Amino acid sequence: MSNTISLQEAAIYQEHDAPHVEHQHHETFITKYVFSQDHKMIAKQFLITGMIWAVIGGLFSVLFRLQLGYPESTFPWLEDLLGHWAKGGKIQPEFYYALVTMHGTILVFFVLTAGLSGTFANFLIPLQIGARDMASPLLNMLSYWFFFLASIIMFSSLFVQTGPASGGWTIYPPLSALGDASSGSKIGMDLWLTSMAMFIVSSLLGGLNYISTILNLRTKGMSMTRMPLTIWALFFTAVLGVLSFPVLLSGAILLLFDRNLGTSFFLSDIVVNGKILPNEGGSAILFQHLFWFLGHPEVYIILLPAMGMSSEIISVNSRKPIFGYMAMVGSLFAIAILAFLVWAHHMFVTGLNPFLGSFFVLLTLLIAVPSAIKVFNWLTTLWRANIRFTPAMLFAIGFVSFFISGGLTGIFLGNSALDIHLHDTYFVVAHFHIVMGVASFFGMFAGVYHWFPKMYGRYLNNTLAFIHFWVTIIGAYLIFWPMHYEGLAGMPRRYYDFSGWESFKMFAGLNQFISVISMIVFAAQIIFIFNFIYSIFKGRRVTTTNPWGANTLEWTTPIRPGHGNWVGEIPEVHRGAYDYGKDGREFIPQTEPVGENESHH
Amino acid sequence: MTQILLIAIVVMIFIVIFQIAKASEYVSVLKGEEKARKQNNKINAFLLISFLILGLIGVWWCNDMFYPKTLFPMGAASEMGEKIDLMLYITIGVTGVVFVITQVLLFWFSFKYQEKDNQKAFYFPHNTKLELLWTTVPAIFLTVLVVFGLKYWFKMTSDAPKDAVVVEVTGHQFGWEFRYPGADNILGKKNYKLTKGANSLGVDFNDPASLDDIHVAATMHIPVNRPIKFVINAQDVIHDVGLPHFRMKMDAVPGIPTTLWFTPLYTTEEMKIRSGNPNFVYEISCDQICGKGHFSMRGVIIVESEADYKMWLASQKPEYYTIFPDKAPKSTSIDSASTKQTPLATVIATSK
Numbered sequence: 045m046s047n048t049i050s051l052q053e054a055a056i057y058q059e060h061d062a063p064h065v066e067h068q069h070h071e072t073f074i075t076k077y078v079f080s081q082d083h084k085m086i087a088k089q090f091l092i093t094g095m096i097w098a099v100i101g102g103l104f105s106v107l108f109r110l111q112l113g114y115p116e117s118t119f120p121w122l123e124d125l126l127g128h129w130a131k132g133g134k135i136q137p138e139f140y141y142a143l144v145t146m147h148g149t150i151l152v153f154f155v156l157t158a159g160l161s162g163t164f165a166n167f168l169i170p171l172q173i174g175a176r177d178m179a180s181p182l183l184n185m186l187s188y189w190f191f192f193l194a195s196i197i198m199f200s201s202l203f204v205q206t207g208p209a210s211g212g213w214t215i216y217p218p219l220s221a222l223g224d225a226s227s228g229s230k231i232g233m234d235l236w237l238t239s240m241a242m243f244i245v246s247s248l249l250g251g252l253n254y255i256s257t258i259l260n261l262r263t264k265g266m267s268m269t270r271m272p273l274t275i276w277a278l279f280f281t282a283v284l285g286v287l288s289f290p291v292l293l294s295g296a297i298l299l300l301f302d303r304n305l306g307t308s309f310f311l312s313d314i315v316v317n318g319k320i321l322p323n324e325g326g327s328a329i330l331f332q333h334l335f336w337f338l339g340h341p342e343v344y345i346i347l348l349p350a351m352g353m354s355s356e357i358i359s360v361n362s363r364k365p366i367f368g369y370m371a372m373v374g375s376l377f378a379i380a381i382l383a384f385l386v387w388a389h390h391m392f393v394t395g396l397n398p399f400l401g402s403f404f405v406l407l408t409l410l411i412a413v414p415s416a417i418k419v420f421n422w423l424t425t426l427w428r429a430n431i432r433f434t435p436a437m438l439f440a441i442g443f444v445s446f447f448i449s450g451g452l453t454g455i456f457l458g459n460s461a462l463d464i465h466l467h468d469t470y471f472v473v474a475h476f477h478i479v480m481g482v483a484s485f486f487g488m489f490a491g492v493y494h495w496f497p498k499m500y501g502r503y504l505n506n507t508l509a510f511i512h513f514w515v516t517i518i519g520a521y522l523i524f525w526p527m528h529y530e531g532l533a534g535m536p537r538r539y540y541d542f543s544g545w546e547s548f549k550m551f552a553g554l555n556q557f558i559s560v561i562s563m564i565v566f567a568a569q570i571i572f573i574f575n576f577i578y579s580i581f582k583g584r585r586v587t588t589t590n591p592w593g594a595n596t597l598e599w600t601t602p603i604r605p606g607h608g609n610w611v612g613e614i615p616e617v618h619r620g621a622y623d624y625g626k627d628g629r630e631f632i633p634q635t636e637p638v639g640e641n642e643s644h645h
Numbered sequence: 646m647t648q649i650l651l652i653a654i655v656v657m658i659f660i661v662i663f664q665i666a667k668a669s670e671y672v673s674v675l676k677g678e679e680k681a682r683k684q685n686n687k688i689n690a691f692l693l694i695s696f697l698i699l700g701l702i703g704v705w706w707c708n709d710m711f712y713p714k715t716l717f718p719m720g721a722a723s724e725m726g727e728k729i730d731l732m733l734y735i736t737i738g739v740t741g742v743v744f745v746i747t748q749v750l751l752f753w754f755s756f757k758y759q760e761k762d763n764q765k766a767f768y769f770p771h772n773t774k775l776e777l778l779w780t781t782v783p784a785i786f787l788t789v790l791v792v793f794g795l796k797y798w799f800k801m802t803s804d805a806p807k808d809a810v811v812v813e814v815t816g817h818q819f820g821w822e823f824r825y826p827g828a829d830n831i832l833g834k835k836n837y838k839l840t841k842g843a844n845s846l847g848v849d850f851n852d853p854a855s856l857d858d859i860h861v862a863a864t865m866h867i868p869v870n871r872p873i874k875f876v877i878n879a880q881d882v883i884h885d886v887g888l889p890h891f892r893m894k895m896d897a898v899p900g901i902p903t904t905l906w907f908t909p910l911y912t913t914e915e916m917k918i919r920s921g922n923p924n925f926v927y928e929i930s931c932d933q934i935c936g937k938g939h940f941s942m943r944g945v946i947i948v949e950s951e952a953d954y955k956m957w958l959a960s961q962k963p964e965y966y967t968i969f970p971d972k973a974p975k976s977t978s979i980d981s982a983s984t985k986q987t988p989l990a991t992v993i994a995t996s997k
Contacts, residue, residue, distance in 0.1 A: 121648060137937040212934045218899060219882040219935060225818065226936045312900030313837040315847070316818075316881040320838055328883055328898050362758075363766040371776045393885065393932075394896045395903035398802035402795050409787045416783040417776065419747055424775065426754040428767035432682075433689035433759070441693070441755055448747045452740040455787070459794035461801060462736065465729055465892040468885065468932040506673075506685065507666035514692065521700065529711035532733075534889025536932045539940035547889060547928045550714050567655070571662065584670065625766035 071607075079189075081181035082607040086188050087167035088499060091492070093188075093195060094159020095573060101150035106566050108143040111135045113559025115541045115552075129207070140540045141210040142228050146202070148213030149236070151481065153243055154198070156346040158191050160488050161285075164349055165254045165278045167495060171598035172272050174263025174615060176608045179256040183249045190246035194239045201235035209236035212538060214339065217310040217331050221302045224316045234303065237296045244293045247285050254282035263597070265617035269373075270634065272596050272621040273366060276373050277352020280380040281345050288341040288384070295334030302326070329394050336387035344383040346480050348376060350487020351418065351447075354440040356621075357490050358422055360594045361437035362429035363630060365622035367421045375414035375421075382411045392460040393467050401460050408458035415451050419444065430625075434592070435509035436494035442517045443486040449521075450479025453528065468538075471531020474524045482520045489513075489572070496576075497591050501604040502583030508575040512568055519565035523558050530554065595621050595633050683760070690759035697752035701745070716889060719920040722927070722948075723907040725801050726892035732793055739786055801893075805874035805906035810867060813876045814929075815846055816884030816897040819938030821929055822846060823865045827857030827963060832876065840880070843968045850965055860964035864945045865929075867909060868954035874906040884942065885933035890916070894932060909948045916948075 080086060110119065111134075118133035129139035166184065170177055178184045201208040210228025211220040215236065223230040258279045262271070301307040302323075310331045311323035359366040366372060388396060388404040422444050431437065453475040456462050466472060489512075496504050535548045542548040542555075590599040597617070601609050615635045623632040627643055673681030712718070721727045758764075813824040813832050824846060826832045833848055833855020840847035848855050867873050877886055879897035886905070887894050895905040917925045929944030949957070966973035 137940070141934065141937060141939070210937075216883055216933070222882070225882050314881055314899050315837055315840045320840060324900075327901065329901060363760075365768065365770040367769060368771045368776050371771070393894045395898065395901065398799060401802075402798065405794060405798065406791055409791050412787055413780060413784050416779055420779040421776075423747065423750045423754060424769070426751070426758060428769065429754070429758045430760050430764050430766040431686075431690075431755060431758050433686050433693075433755075438689060438693075441751065444751055445748060448744065448751070452744055455740055455790065456733070456736055459732075459736070459790060459798075461729060461794045461797035462733060464801065464894050465726075465733075465889070467894055468887070469889075505666050505670055507669045508662070510685070510689065511662060511666075517696070521703075525704070526707055526711060529707070529715055532715040532717065534716055534887070534930070536887060536930050538934045541940055544941060544943065545928060545930070546922070546924055546926050547930070554711070571659070574659070574663070575666075584674075622770065625768045627768075628765075 079185060081177070081185045083166045083170050083178050083181065083184060084499070084605070084607075084609075086184055087163050089188050090158055090162035090166060090191070093192065094155050094163060095576070097150050097154040097159065097195065098569070099573065101147050101155060102566050102569060104143045104147040104150070106563055107135065108140055108147070109559040109562045111140055111540065113556040115543055137540045138207060138210060138227055141212075141226075141538070142207045142232075144538060145210050145212055145215075145228065146198075146208050149198070149209070152213060152342065152346070153240070154191075154195065156480070156484050156488070157247065157285075157342070158243070160484060161278060161281050161345065161349045162188070162191065162250060163488075164274070164353060164491050164495075165250065165282065167499065168274050168598065169254055169257050169278060170261070171498070171601065171605075171609060172275050172596050172621075173258060173261065173266055174597045174610075174617065175257060175261035176610070176614065178253050179261060180253055184253050187246045187250035187253065190242050190249065194242035194246060197235055197239035197242060201232045201239070204231050204235070206230040206232055208232040214332075214335055215299070216335075217299055217302065217328055218314055218316075221299060221311060222314070222316050222321075223303075224319060234300070237300050237303075240296055241293060244289045244296075247289050251282040251285040251289075254278060255286065258282075263614045263617055266597075266634075269370070270617055270620045272352075273355040273369070273372055273376075274349075274352040276376055277348045277355075280376050281348045284341040284345050284348070284380055284383055288338040288345075291334055292338035295331055295338075298334075299331065329391070329396075332391050332394060333387070336390045337384075339390065340387040341383040343476075343480050344379055346484045347447075347487075348379070350443055350484045350490075351376070353491040353494070354443045354487050355422070356596070357436045357440040357494050358425055358444075359622050359624060360494075360592050361432045361434055361440075362425055363432070363593075363624050364425055364429045365624050365626070367424040368417070369620065369622060371417055372421055375417045378414040379411060382407060382414075386411065386458075389458055389460070389463070392463045405458060405460050409455065411458075412451070412455055415447075419448055419451075434493065435504065435506060435513060436490045438510070438513045439486045439490035439493060442513065443483050443490060445517070446478050446483035446486060446520070449525075450475055450477075450483055454479065465534070466531055468536055469531040470527045470535045470537055473537045474527035474531060477527075478520075478524050482524065486517075489516075492576070494592070495598075496579070496583075497586045498598055498601075498605075500580050500583070501586050502579055503586060503591075504579045504583060505575050508571055512572045512575070515568035515571075516565055519561050519568065522561045523565065526554055526558065590633075593631050595623060595631055597634060600633065600635055686760050690756050693752050694756035697749065697756075700748075719890075719916070721890070721892050722911050722916060723891035723893065723909055725797070725907055726890070727910075728797055728800075729892040732797060735793065736790060739790065801905075801907075805904070806872045809872035809874040809906055811874045811876060812865060812867065813878065814865075814886055814897065815878045815880060816886070816931065816935075816942070817880040818882065818936050819931070819942040820863060821865075821886075821942070821944035823861050823944075824848075824964070825859040825861075825958065825961070826854075827859055829854055829857055833858050835878075837880070846880075846964075848964065850968075856965045857963045858965070859958070859961045860967075861961065863943075864947060866947045866949060866954055866957045868951045869909050869912045869915075869948050871951070872906055872908045874904060877903045877905065882935050883933050884931050884935050887930040887932035888927075888946075889930065890927055896933060912948045912950060913946075914949075 120133040122130035123133045129136055206227045209232045210226055219225050220229050220233050258275060298309040302309050302311055308323035308326040310328050311326040314321040355366050355372060386404055386408045389408045392401055457466060457475055493504060493509060530551050586603050589603055600615050602611060617634045618637045619634055621634055626632060721730050811826055815822040831854040834852040835847050836849050837847045839849055877895055877897045879899045884897040885894060886897060891907045893905055893907050895903050913927060917923055927946040927948060931939055931942035
């Protein structure tokens, strides 16, 4: 119906755009791999672009960890590589801050937003709800190419003479507004803002598409309450993105105005480098409100897909239904709502009205309730299960472990009285790296290991996967766990060197240890990337359509589904996605009609 | 040379890992994939439970090693800070218990319910009672934490007591300036457009209240056991007055003054003993990224007895006189010469 119409439109577009295409079944290299409108190919484009960014962002962290771990040493090869940014083999402070900023920007937006929900929303939504493609394949394609454009602009900012943005990924003005205050706030900042504007366009095009696809293109029988939890999670993710990204866009545009057109939205009473600026009446704090109105939902944009995929993977490999499906949906919904009402907990030390702040404390700590429900439901799913430790399952278990560890420290930071002490220390670094960095990466890895056979018709190598998992989980805890202690010693984040401080210099040995581990963990990710690329071409072939014995619809498609996913009719759905171990049967696919003697629940 | 060697070693390790991985895949095909999978399952289940046990030992060990380096052993140096520490302990206690229980369950269940040939998964899709249990129990604990937290939050953000010592703190790239209100206890007005040359804070000297204001850079003196109120400004970008030993922090925002107050409990000398560090000094760290010198934006607070503080204050010359030396009373020029020798002499000179 509506999807066939959009497919026809897509075909018309293709013919118009590329006249050498004779008819829609014949695909050239360009239409199949580059300007593809197949959601599966777009998903792979997002994934591989995300992986390239992850390597760049990860490498940046290794570079600045080199400085933090060995502040006294010089590395002459760095100067060969980076020129004046590492004069005398020592990373310069401006460059250190540029690395920190780009590491954050890249990982938060380009990897864990585009690379995570871009990949799995595109790949899983049509396959798991039984649609031939997205509601608008054209917009879907544009979504990737806007992301690509954003990537190009951000990448180019790494090569400008004055360096990329260096005011932290939160780009608070006035630092980010005044070229005189920091060399990274010159052309690099304009490029950052332009790139983010493109990125937001991409994410809106994608998000609107995901929402309309989920609402309109479900196959017969696929009621909302029969959808797998992955789809629910991706749905709420898309809603969060659509409602909050425009606010960041407004903030970015106002900042561009302040930078280039002489407006004073965020600037007031400033003397920089002896220059008295004319701007008066603006509010630097206003930007923080605009930023965190996206910034906080963004955390859940990153986390929810990982939650959804882990729920699915834990259920499949436990051979048990996910415990409390409706509670899982309800808690996702609660988190999505609360995500919009807690942004000012990032701003407890800005001089915010304490009365207003108290509401943000209350609402922030309220998030712990749905989070607790999710954790206990995952634990109960594992109870009396029959667990298969596929690489995906291991990463999903790792996800739960990190979600617990990082979630609990959120209770410290959400409570404003404690936050005042811990704000902007390494405690915060530990908290958000564990809960939204590592946990989301584990969800993403779980997803890649689980659906790789569907993506490429081959398996990833298990031994490499196990090595990847064990090095990463051990390494990530070794890196981030001790950071809590640095935070409890009041050690501020984003410091280039602590040796001048009587209060913070006692952690030199620990910083060195963390730097060494971070290099090892980075190397383990290279193993994963190698495994990924190698297995696309040489992996063990998948021989059955349903290798994991899963219920969901994507495993009813051919091993290597073409554009349109199902040959012939789209299957009809008769039950929820989690009938594992029911009535003595190991699993009952969603397509199987409910039997007459089947027990009810 | 060593670099090439290092790269060669890394590459070798990768190749060896890859060869092992490839070989193990062939072995699993030969042995039968089902059998190989079950073997891997056992290994991973064992590793998961080992990870839990070693991990918990590691948590203990890490605490042993790093707890002495945190701010806990020397204690908070302000009245409010002691309550914050208590609250931190309570929060660590509550979350610590939840942490251990949930992590133990996670890895223990994973180990215990690993796939076995004669085992069947238990069909258990939901249970309203259980779900209600773990909705309400966390909610109750959180209410307690919120009530505690908000009580202190309102206390620490309340207005400073009337008798508080007021110090104006101004942040700029990359240092701190402090201004004391002088004898009239009123800070003179400022206008950023007046910032020029020696008048680096933009003080409006047409305001009579500004004439006795004292301006010092980098090192601040405050008395012990009296409430101290900071009025905080920034000149260029956002900075943050970080006071880890007092458990306090507040942003310095250009154009929007902020305040904080606290009551220091120990002098710097007393803290040298409490911390066991003869070089101990209260430091102000900039906690909001402010440019390339952010990490070096250091201020020092010297907490001293009321008498020492008064003595120090008396030795300081109002900023007005340093900027306009011709306006200074004749006698102070002699005083300022003697300042360089001993502050005590100045006190005696000015106190008559």
